[in-house]
Amino acid sequence: xxxxxxxxxxxxxxxxxxxxxxxxxxxxxxxxxxxxxxxxxxxxxxxxxxxxxxxxxxxxxxxxxxxxxxxxxxxxxxxxxxxxxxxxxxxxxxxxxxxxxxxxxxxxxxxxxxxxxxxxxxxxxxxxxxxxxxxxxxxxxxxxxxxxxxxxxxxxxxxxxxxxxxxxxxxxxxxxxxxxxxxxxxxxxxxxxxxxxxxxxxxxxxxxxxxxxxxxxxxxxxxxxxxxxxxxxxxxxxxxxxxxxxxxxxxxxxxxxxxxxxxxxxxxxxxxxxxxxxxxxxxxxxxxxxxxxxxxxxxxxxxxxxxxxxxxxxxxxxxxxxxxxxxxxxxxxxxxxxxxxxxxxxxxxxxxxxxxxxxxxxxxxxxxxxxxxxxxxxxxxxxxxxxxxxxxxxxxxxxxxxxxxxx
Numbered sequence: 001x002x003x004x005x006x007x008x009x010x011x012x013x014x015x016x017x018x019x020x021x022x023x024x025x026x027x028x029x030x031x032x033x034x035x036x037x038x039x040x041x042x043x044x045x046x047x048x049x050x051x052x053x054x055x056x057x058x059x060x061x062x063x064x065x066x067x068x069x070x071x072x073x074x075x076x077x078x079x080x081x082x083x084x085x086x087x088x089x090x091x092x093x094x095x096x097x098x099x100x101x102x103x104x105x106x107x108x109x110x111x112x113x114x115x116x117x118x119x120x121x122x123x124x125x126x127x128x129x130x131x132x133x134x135x136x137x138x139x140x141x142x143x144x145x146x147x148x149x150x151x152x153x154x155x156x157x158x159x160x161x162x163x164x165x166x167x168x169x170x171x172x173x174x175x176x177x178x179x180x181x182x183x184x185x186x187x188x189x190x191x192x193x194x195x196x197x198x199x200x201x202x203x204x205x206x207x208x209x210x211x212x213x214x215x216x217x218x219x220x221x222x223x224x225x226x227x228x229x230x231x232x233x234x235x236x237x238x239x240x241x242x243x244x245x246x247x248x249x250x251x252x253x254x255x256x257x258x259x260x261x262x263x264x265x266x267x268x269x270x271x272x273x274x275x276x277x278x279x280x281x282x283x284x285x286x287x288x289x290x291x292x293x294x295x296x297x298x299x300x301x302x303x304x305x306x307x308x309x310x311x312x313x314x315x316x317x318x319x320x321x322x323x324x325x326x327x328x329x330x331x332x333x334x335x336x337x338x339x340x341x342x343x344x345x346x347x348x349x350x351x352x353x354x355x356x357x358x359x360x361x362x363x364x365x366x367x368x369x370x371x372x373x374x375x376x377x378x379x380x381x382x383x384x385x386x387x388x389x390x391x392x393x394x395x396x397x398x399x400x401x402x403x404x405x406x407x
Contacts, residue, residue, distance in 0.1 A: 014041030014371025245299025
């Protein structure tokens with residue numbers, strides 16, 4: 001594992017160097033979007049309440065407000081703690097807005113109205129500001145004021161139902177904050193696109209990124225299926241994806257994923273298992289259309305065959321036949337993955353207060369403007385004095401502001 005020093009003052013390199021982002025987000029969706037920006041060189045200033053982002057309190061070191069979920073979402077950021085309900089805190093934030101390019105928030109619009117920090121309020125201070133609001137639902141529909149969490153959005157788009165259809169079990173959520181992280185990634189793209197648009201037009205703007213509407217195409221892109229047509233040409237649901245046989249296959253000693261999908265894959269697999277004649281005699285195998293219609297039966301056929309050999313044997317046989325194959329990792333084995341070791345994906349970082357922590361690499365590999373900055377996830381308010389000094393506050397004013405009581 002590579003060791004990366006943790007500099008006391010990170011430099012900003014990469015394609016977004018020179019962009020200043022005020023990060024009013026908390027929990028997962030917003031912080032994931034802004035961490036992408038920080039990873040690529042933006043100066044991301046995390047504006048936290050006096051209590052801090054709630055994810056600081058989750059897991060080991062949560063009592064010290066530096067839990068692992070927070071650490072995974074907030075590197076390459078500086079933290080300033082401001083009480084935006086107090087006039088002096090709001091004033092300091094508006095002074096920050098004057099020199100910022102982007103304000104990202106996931107506070108519900110009514111909350112921003114109460115703080116008097118709407119787009120209109122900020123545009124008066126900086127007309128070029130890009131104001132990105134990550135919200136649960138479009139503000140034009142009846143769910144506009146509803147709160148949203150990952151599980152709620154998974155339910156709203158039918159994901160637990162789809163899992164139940166696939167597994168013939170009770171509906172359940174994907175064991176991953178898939179809505180938060182997916183919408184965060186989408187918001188990251190929207191922010192960079194808005195910056196590009198401003199380069200051309202010189203104008204800032206407000207953009208809403210709603211979770212529900214962002215995730216609906218995720219699931220219907222696969223499962224609208226026959227209802228893509230009017231009138232419908234079939235039922236909902238991509239059969240291959242919903243088939244109960246679509247799961248990792250048990251081998252003699254473990255589990256393996258293999259994707260037998262196109263004509264070549266099926267012909268090669270049938271040859272490996274000694275049943276080449278089925279390609280000419282079994283009408284279910286004729287085309288991708290017929291194979292899709294019989295996904296469950298063909299999946300069970302593959303399941304029976306893969307149970308006859310070890311994972312290592314199947315990995316060799318299927319790789320030689322150019323059939324996609326991968327053993328099923330555990331979390332432990334994923335950390336030891338040889339490919340990730342080849343590229344130095346995991347690194348060890350000395351955090352100023354926590355000791356050694358594990359970091360993951362920026363996944364994009366830039367050959368012209370590579371980002372090489374690294375700033376450890378910040379302690380609550382770690383950079384408050386530094387940031388206030390940058391916008392012209394005196395030492396005395398900083399002292400007064402930072403001792404303001406919470407409202």
